[in-house]
Amino acid sequence: MNRPERSPDQPSQQELAERFRAGIASGVGRPLKHESADKHVSGTALYVDDRLEFANQLHVCARLSEHAHARILRIDTSPCYEFPGVAIAITSRDVPGELDIGAVAPGDPLLADGIVQYAGQMVLAVAAADPEIARQAAQAALIDYEVLEPLLDVEEALRRGELVRDSHRQQRGDADAALAGAPHRLQGRLRVGGQEHFYLETQVCAVLPSEDGGMLVYSSTQNPTEIQSLVAKVLGVPMHQVAVDMRRMGGGFGGKETQAAGPACLCAVVALLTGRPAKMRLSRADDMRTTGKRHPFLIDYDVGFDEQGVLQGIDIQLLANCGFSPDLSGAIVDRAMFHADNAYYLGGARVTGHRCRTNLASNTAFRGFGGPQGMLGIEEVMERIARHLGLDPLEVRKRNYYGAAPRNVTHYYQTVEHNLLAELTAQLEASCDYRARRAAIRAFNAASPVLKKGLALTPVKFGISFTSSFLNQAGALLHIYTDGSIHLNHGGTEMGQGLHTKVAQVVAETLQVDMARIHISATHTEKVPNTSPTAASSGSDLNGKAAQNAALIIRQRLVAFAATHFEVDPDQVEFGNGQVRVGERYLSFDELIALAYVGQVSLSSTGFYATPGVHYDREQARGRPFYYYAFGVSCSEVLVDTLTGEYKVLRTDILHDVGDSLNPAIDIGQIEGGFIQGMGWLTCEELVWDAQGRLLTDSPATYKIPAVGDLPADLRVQLVANRGNPQDTVFHSKAVGEPPFMHGISVWCALKDALASLADYRVHAELDAPATPERVLWAAERLRHA
Structure with a gap:
């Protein structure tokens, strides 16, 4: 040239x-728009299910267990072959390599092997030329079970020692002595529900066999390397024989971090055994039945505090419903423990996390990864203290914020550096006119016997880094x-x-x-x-x-x-x-x-x-698990009909720290979306199982995510301007995917504030999450008779 x-x-x-x-x-x-925005709105963005089908492609459908706990006595797949176009029906015995596809520890068989451990577990799979034929054929298989008693309650699981991983404890100082010496002491319990990921694109995968036993895998996954590794394991080939291609997902929220592996591995096994391309796309109902959710938690607390509401000591027990296998529960409960303080110096503290095994689908990653559950517990404590002392909950929160040394060290011994909480709170308190609105709401409630307004301003301190340090x-x-x-x-x-x-x-x-x-x-x-x-x-x-x-x-x-x-x-x-x-x-x-x-x-x-400098010593229960913290505050106002339990979110103001924003338009979108999803978790998104462990809320007809009418009529989002990130992140930006999710807590606290007005703000509103209208109604009835 x-x-x-x-x-x-x-x-x-x-x-x-x-x-x-x-x-x-x-x-x-x-503030540039999303690189695929035009494709998203015009319908031309290609997802896995939009790809042109391969010649001779098979469609895979799994048969799900109808029992939460049962021994498999017999499987007869011969009726499956009576359907035209059926190429193969497989059980656990047909997997050529390793059967277990556990993400971190074993416990997740690709297909049930001798026993089923939750209703919705995949027992067998059928591949046919037509997806509907594959479904009909899978249902035609004959399966004999010996039904066993399911374990569904976390307290019972803990009593029996049924844990997917050993319990872990973090402790600073002498919590027992601090509690015993505190002027005031309260105990309480909070039940926190799970959450369905409800991504628009369900789990889907397409696999094309190549020469020498290789596979090209098109998977809707947040974790291509894990898909590559697990497909290689179930096939019994090295990872270099498997390639994973992932252009875009139609939503993930953590639900495709580990749980995309099942469809991918099933398709790969079918492709290997038949020599034909294979595709699997779960129906919405099958997706909701077979995949795990956000972990439900049971939180017990014992807290001591002084006349000003300042914490002296606390003992927090976190019981997580992990489902039947480890999945990512170890790291998720760790993060719940790391965030059991949220924004507050706990004094003498003991935080214990229990990872309870039950006969439900294995619960998994979800936006916030355990952090929201941990934060909700301490925000319940702040509300409880405020009602006990007759104080504004915001004043109690501010008095307990992390501050100067020695009140700047967490219960896991990381120093809270570059803390913006007090500054952000003061800024939002002024910009949303908190004081005047608080007075106006008290006057409104005094004159309104049925409709009650509530207001809450809550903080967020969220640690950024994988808690499994090697992933950074x-x-x-x-x-x-x-x-x-x-x-x-x-x-x-x-x-x-x-x-x-x-x-x-x-x-x-x-x-x-x-x-x-x-x-x-x-x-x-x-x-x-x-x-x-x-x-x-x-x-x-x-x-x-x-x-x-x-x-x-x-x-x-x-x-x-x-x-x-x-x-x-x-x-x-x-x-x-x-x-x-x-x-x-x-x-x-x-x-x-x-x-x-x-x-x-x-x-x-x-x-x-x-990421440099991130570490955590589990034996000592101390370290620096986070590279930095992201901060934010939000204020929400609600209107509650105390005779029906129905409510509206009238206004939400959010002030959030993103460092030097890489893209303000995208960051604001993430904050809005995260807040709405967090609000949904704490208000309308209720998971229900029957006494046999079968999921009843397995469709949009029975599981309610927030709709346009549920959003605040007035939603104001502001980025903290020109603050940067003191750590050496990319152009001094801060992460923005998960921290805004916890702003939904301000809505839950505002509902409790509205209910507390029924007892002149002197009685705490007992309100488990999600705060559905039914729960709000019963909480109101209890307060009327308090």
């Missing part, structure tokens, strides 16, 4: 210099082609949260080019290996930093080349707005790339990032 020559229609040096000084319009900090790593791959266009791939997965947009903005900022020249391809295990799941709010932190490192490596090569080629010092080479200044000369980015290629400069690089 000859050296590129300057085209006569290329911009002049003056024009290039002007462009250089103008700055790019699509780097970090710009990510990789990226970056190519620059000779025309100056850029190909980017990273290990994160896109589920609608705008991760690809943010990571592309990071690369655009680093190379000072427009976003239009960057293309992000599907997450693929053959491009970036050994990826961590996209979870723990770390997608942008980890993958953005890895992509930034890849871009910096290429940029440094280009700087070195330009300095040598044009005989200037490296510090005289600058990038800006698609241009490059080399001494007194200006080149377009495309020109420099073409020159660098001729000069034999590598224009491809991998990037890698691992």
